[in-house]
Amino acid sequence: MRDEALFGLWLRRRRKSLGLTRSDLADRAGCSTATVRKIEAEERRPSLELGAKFAEILDIPSDERRAVARTRRGGRLTQKVWR
Numbered sequence: 001m002r003d004e005a006l007f008g009l010w011l012r013r014r015r016k017s018l019g020l021t022r023s024d025l026a027d028r029a030g031c032s033t034a035t036v037r038k039i040e041a042e043e044r045r046p047s048l049e050l051g052a053k054f055a056e057i058l059d060i061p062s063d064e065r066r067a068v069a070r071t072r073r074g075g076r077l078t079q080k081v082w083r
Contacts, residue, residue, distance in 0.1 A: 008042040014058045029053040
């Protein structure tokens, strides 16, 4: 993969890097496990509110949250936010 990724793939990798299951993330974000699965599979996009919750739960620094918010609707995330 190049140095950028789709939001769903990024979400899955970030979640796993923190040792969270889909169920863990869903419970903390107040959504269903099916919603997390669909977002990770690029079948659904998170709302602005859900995207913000994911960024908080996944400990994304505040200066990188705008990049996450912009790409949650179908863009790609750069490697800076990948970690």
